[in-house]
Amino acid sequence: MERIVVRSTFLFLAFLVLLTGCSHQRAWVYKAEPLVSAVPVINKSVSIAPLTDHRENSNTNAAMMYMIPLMPFGWQNLNTPETVSMHIQSGLWIFKPSEDFAKAIAEELQNSSIFKEAFFTHRESEGEIALRGKILSTKYEGYMFTYGLSVYGPLLWIFCLPTSYVSNDLSLQLQLVDLKTQEVLWEQSYKKEDNKTSIIYALKPDFMYDDFLKDIMKEAVPSIRTRLSGHAQR
Numbered sequence: 234m235e236r237i238v239v240r241s242t243f244l245f246l247a248f249l250v251l252l253t254g255c256s257h258q259r260a261w262v263y264k265a266e267p268l269v270s271a272v273p274v275i276n277k278s279v280s281i282a283p284l285t286d287h288r289e290n291s292n293t294n295a296a297m298m299y300m301i302p303l304m305p306f307g308w309q310n311l312n313t314p315e316t317v318s319m320h321i322q323s324g325l326w327i328f329k330p331s332e333d334f335a336k337a338i339a340e341e342l343q344n345s346s347i348f349k350e351a352f353f354t355h356r357e358s359e360g361e362i363a364l365r366g367k368i369l370s371t372k373y374e375g376y377m378f379t380y381g382l383s384v385y386g387p388l389l390w391i392f393c394l395p396t397s398y399v400s401n402d403l404s405l406q407l408q409l410v411d412l413k414t415q416e417v418l419w420e421q422s423y424k425k426e427d428n429k430t431s432i433i434y435a436l437k438p439d440f441m442y443d444d445f446l447k448d449i450m451k452e453a454v455p456s457i458r459t460r461l462s463g464h465a466q467r
Contacts, residue, residue, distance in 0.1 A: 258327060261333045274462050279351045280356070284368050287367050288368055292316065295308050304383075322431065334368065345458070363412055366408075390433040400426065403441075427445075429441075
């Protein structure tokens, strides 16, 4: 009987480790809005080069602190979260913000039919207009709760005590510049943030940057269309 209890406990703990999904990779996935068939608002091409990175280059990774008795949680405070191999609820992120954001923006603008053409490039001079972007923040904050019980803390998760808390924020600055005249045609700053608390039976993703960019582009595209419509009528 004792062996059965020990074996069941071991299997249960192994199940918890697997269920938390701490080792799976998280890849950047972005789906642009469908193509709008319309006459371009402005009959020029727009180039989108990789966004410039203005984030603070520092991370605090103390996730393993949960193993210390009486320590209620382990935590991560990451300014460049894609550079660490493990996160609170996921493993390595296949994520290159400067390029991934630029490619997604290019696809959204191409499908919006605001311009004659919109494309990603490493040379913004290939377009007549350039969209320039700055990444100001991709801050990630996460906590894994073990309630001061070290490696035995996860046993409390089965009673629906929270397993983790994660917050993300994304801050960007975007502008459109006419490369011939250097006139700024449009510019805007955006900040999106959200947080999620998980329980073992309903684990929530700790990567929200694709959703944030989608929300930003839902605001940016009509703003650009309105601004350039007024510009084209001058």
